Amino acid sequence: MAKENSIYSLLKAKFLIDDDALKTWKFIIYLFSLAMLMVYFNHNYDEKNYRITSLTNEVKELRSKFVDTRSELMKLKMESTVSKKMEARQILPSTVPPKKIVIRKPEEKSFIDKLKIWQ
Numbered sequence: 317m318a319k320e321n322s323i324y325s326l327l328k329a330k331f332l333i334d335d336d337a338l339k340t341w342k343f344i345i346y347l348f349s350l351a352m353l354m355v356y357f358n359h360n361y362d363e364k365n366y367r368i369t370s371l372t373n374e375v376k377e378l379r380s381k382f383v384d385t386r387s388e389l390m391k392l393k394m395e396s397t398v399s400k401k402m403e404a405r406q407i408l409p410s411t412v413p414p415k416k417i418v419i420r421k422p423e424e425k426s427f428i429d430k431l432k433i434w435q
Contacts, residue, residue, distance in 0.1 A: 395409075
């Protein structure tokens with residue numbers, strides 16, 4: 317009978333209106349606030365996770381675009397491609413090989429050598 321009575325009082329929520337109900341309400345509010353904090357932090361975590369995923373996909377896309385552009389640039393810089401485009405303007409490649417120009421710097425005298433001039 318006591319067991320049925322305790323279940324019945326639990327179902328009727330008498331623990332919320334008893335004399336010690338203030339302690340119970342404080343505990344319920346504490347649990348509710350913890351649950352709300354948990355939902356908030358979970359939401360923030362999911363939002364950051366989605367942002368990281370989208371940024372990772374964007375980085376992969378930009379990296380592939382960079383590689384494509386770089387390979388296209390390499391093709392455009394090739395001598396054969398440049399010579400074909402210049403033929404349309406009637407500029408032909410030279411038949412005479414280029415000559416190397418060497419410029420020599422004059423030797424700089426050290427401080428001691430400069431002092432020897434006065435002797």
